[in-house]
Amino acid sequence: MSLPSFSSLLLLSLVMAMVAFVSSIQDFDLDLDLDLEGGRHKQREFDYFALALQWPGTFCQRTQHCCSSNACCRGSNAPTTFTIHGLWPDYNDGTWPACCTKSNFDPKEISTLNDALEQYWPSLSCSKPSSCHGGKGSFWGHEWEKHGTCSSPVVWNEYDYFLTTLNVYFKYNVTKVLNEAGYVPSNSEKYPIGGIISAIENAFHASPQIVCSKGAVEELRLCFYKDFKPRDCAVGPDIKIDMVTSKGSCPQYVSLPELASSGRDELQSWVADEVAL
Numbered sequence: 001m002s003l004p005s006f007s008s009l010l011l012l013s014l015v016m017a018m019v020a021f022v023s024s025i026q027d028f029d030l031d032l033d034l035d036l037e038g039g040r041h042k043q044r045e046f047d048y049f050a051l052a053l054q055w056p057g058t059f060c061q062r063t064q065h066c067c068s069s070n071a072c073c074r075g076s077n078a079p080t081t082f083t084i085h086g087l088w089p090d091y092n093d094g095t096w097p098a099c100c101t102k103s104n105f106d107p108k109e110i111s112t113l114n115d116a117l118e119q120y121w122p123s124l125s126c127s128k129p130s131s132c133h134g135g136k137g138s139f140w141g142h143e144w145e146k147h148g149t150c151s152s153p154v155v156w157n158e159y160d161y162f163l164t165t166l167n168v169y170f171k172y173n174v175t176k177v178l179n180e181a182g183y184v185p186s187n188s189e190k191y192p193i194g195g196i197i198s199a200i201e202n203a204f205h206a207s208p209q210i211v212c213s214k215g216a217v218e219e220l221r222l223c224f225y226k227d228f229k230p231r232d233c234a235v236g237p238d239i240k241i242d243m244v245t246s247k248g249s250c251p252q253y254v255s256l257p258e259l260a261s262s263g264r265d266e267l268q269s270w271v272a273d274e275v276a277l
């Protein structure tokens with residue numbers, strides 16, 4: 001046997017071994033497969049961003065027990081404005097890429113943003129979301145690994161992902177827009193969903209997407225082109241219809257509940273502030 005044919009045989013068996021290895025793992029670990037350059041499941045570049053915001057008044061109603069990671073448990077310091085859920089790269093057809101690279105979340109990379117993130121991007125639950133690479137992790141780790149890693153070529157690293165998201169959140173203050181239009185947190189009022197949508201459209205010149213839970217606003221999503229100019233969240237007839245009729249959508253009149261778990265604390269500190277003034 002000559003040397004060239006021996007080495008090509010060796011190469012062939014190596015390739016075959018790799019193919020067998022890849023097929024054996026792809027069912028169990030999609031992310032590993034995704035990570036291989038040119039792999040079958042390599043995800044294409046996203047089309048637009050959704051900034052997903054959560055309404056603590058609705059989320060915190062679910063708090064059964066407290067823990068240090070749940071901002072609903074901060075008493076009078078619990079968040080009373082929309083907080084960040086995540087910045088999500090999306091496709092126009094209603095699907096989205098997920099877990100695009102094997103970049104594990106490293107809290108040290110965003111330590112300088114920690115105070116801002118605790119305030120504006122807190123977890124509103126005690127459960128640990130699953131990370132992309134098996135196991136469970138922090139809320140921030142989940143958002144970075146699942147969504148953040150798919151935001152290239154706009155956002156390339158973890159620090160950039162969190163800073164960019166904070167900046168967009170500061171620039172487009174949904175709580176302020178709704179308050180100014182008369183949609184203030186209340187446990188008795190119900191507001192027309194069309195009015196809430198119009199208020200956002202008038203302020204940002206783009207349609208949001210709103211998710212409700214038991215008739216209460218749970219999440220509000222603002223959408224952006226890759227240069228962060230606002231755009232409509234729903235494009236194409238399928239998604240528009242789906243938005244109006246799908247199970248997770250909102251009734252005609254919705255509530256924007258006040259924080260229930262810390263109501264007493266809040267009232268007291270509010271009264272104290274008024275007295276001090």
Ligand SMILES: *[C@@H]1O[C@H](CO)[C@@H](O)[C@H](O)[C@H]1NC(C)=O
Pocket residue numbers: 081120169170173174175176179
């Ligand atoms: C958004 O507006 C509300 C109400 O005016 C205000 O309390 C809050 O601090 C603002 N949020 C940010 C991130 O600027």
